[in-house]
Amino acid sequence: MQKHKQTQLSQPERQAPQYISTVQAPLYRASTIIFPNCKSFTDRHWSDAYDYSYGTHGTPTTYSLADQIATIEGADHCLLAPSGLSAIHLINSALLNTGDEVWIPDNVYGPTHDDVMELQKKYAINVKVYDPTQVETIQFGEQAKLIWIEAAGSVTLEFPDLIAIMQKAQQHQVLTALDNTWGAGLAFCAFDFGTEHYAVDISVHALTKYPSGGGDILMGSICTKNRALHLNLLRTHALQGIAISGDDAAQINRSLPSMVIRYQQHQNNTLKIIDFLKTRTEFAQILHPSLPVHTGHQYWKNICSSGLGAGLVSAIFHTNFDLQAIQKFCDQLQYFHLGFSWGGPTSLIMYYDLSKMRHYRTPHLSSGWLVRFCIGLEQAEDLIADLEQALDTLQHS
Template structure:
């Protein structure tokens, strides 16, 4: 190839230089691709991305995304992992892969709200029915499993109200139902494991078939990326969901995968640090005026505490305060507006503490209709004394005098 100016574009695109092999660093390489090059026609026809033995197209995987998938599978104690663009997308992906017209899905009443809405709107439009069950009553689940049931969602702890269910008992009820039916489509259990993150407990040791996570939360840790994962131990189940992902055209960008890979080495440290701060704040909040209840699985008064103590080793960064019904919502809103370190925003597990008010009667059908206003707190990485001082100064908006703020030495 000559070096004339009119050949410059071609020479830049087909430049012969290749860096030497053997480079190794702490951070995995970031491989960006839509098109993937094949060495010959035989490779183009035979390379298989499904078992990670080869690369065919950027949507189906690169060294960067394959590396992240393997590490997430290890984090959760599974064998197979696939990535998708968000936590909600992996919930929807599992629904679409495992359900078809005439099927039924059962969801806990305290499941993640957008996942419930997906069942109520999209799945319903496709002829797939749904019902809600009481996650704290395994026998209620057993009574609701019918001939059309094909998928049971689990969530630990429950969204917003943080009830901790007996996962092994719920899974056992599904196994009993499967033992009594014939056919080749047993009921599958799928857990939203975003709260546990593979750290608080091992979902597969507790018997679930599928574990999904919003990697947006703990694995990323930076509040700057959206991603989800689906992990299984069963290869056939993995392949079924994987091929649905392929047909839907779901993929993740290399730079997003890079951010999650960078967050993973510190995920356990962050999880336990935020857990410790959250327990301290939740315990303090229990003693404050105007509080009807504090919800956090490590608190003895929180629903499912004994089960959490039996089955889990940690408790994440969330706690919710249910206020006395006599406290008007406007005062609760003023309390939230008065916070300085706890910012108003959705999501959690990032470095910045967050809060958000909820109206329980509008998001629950079971058990919370007469409760007062609720504020969910997501604890970040700030110092515990600073966060406690922030809560104390905002408490004045409730027209309730908080307990004296302890000095850092106490």
């Protein structure tokens, strides 16, 4: 059959062989996916492990990334979302109904708090806040459905008694969702921890951070071991049209082989920064789970037996340093840049007023402005020299 040139360009007759062996897997970009025949169309089902029916459901590129993240987390199933927050919202919207009770820790990731509060306002979800340093503040009601866990906590990095929280949740048949971005599936396994092999129901991971490693990709993941729970989440995932870019998935797939090495280097740099910060009189308190005086240190030590503690450290200035001084310190830094997120090659800093961030009293925390350091992959000695010159500027002002 003779083809018009326009048809030839739209449907070329000659194609190079499609399968070769390369270090990096092929990148698939797709909205429409072509079914080879009618039988393959009628035999498919949305719950299939690899549902190649439309781009929003997945391609070999996105499914490969999901499989890798599930392996890292020790899970059986993984869903991908456009960001960590998107993954969090998917869980809340899939599992919570009017009248349900959801528990969040006082040191929860700020947008998680905002998301459940919005659900409370619109759909009468009952939001309860617990003190992650005092498990007894968790008093589940009859309608308790879901509890969020941060390990370590946002900004102040308290490490909770995961085992005690799991025991209480299981006794009341409450689902557990862990924001595992800090641990990244490397510091401990969310689906097998403690001598009794506890497992959370859901592990959420902002792939934006350590898996990406470049500070240029937004993505989130939801990992589970229970198939019924996975299908519940998958159904909402499909109905909401949640999808990720094949290009973004390929970028993270490319970064994963170096993630363990990068995570370890982030921590090595962080430990050196901590040793320096402890020598400075400007700070009233240094916050990091590896420090014996840190709230939850023993729980971190028991759960994170590998000794891994990520690349975040926070420090609280003495109260004689006001907001103007803190801002001057941040502006004086050359290698630390003011910005949110972490896990990339560049070191970041952000300052916080804890008095406006916590529901419970925090006697374990000093008063004063807090700065969070997100330690990158620069030479540690250069970072220390930068901190030293910025701090010295404060002393001489």
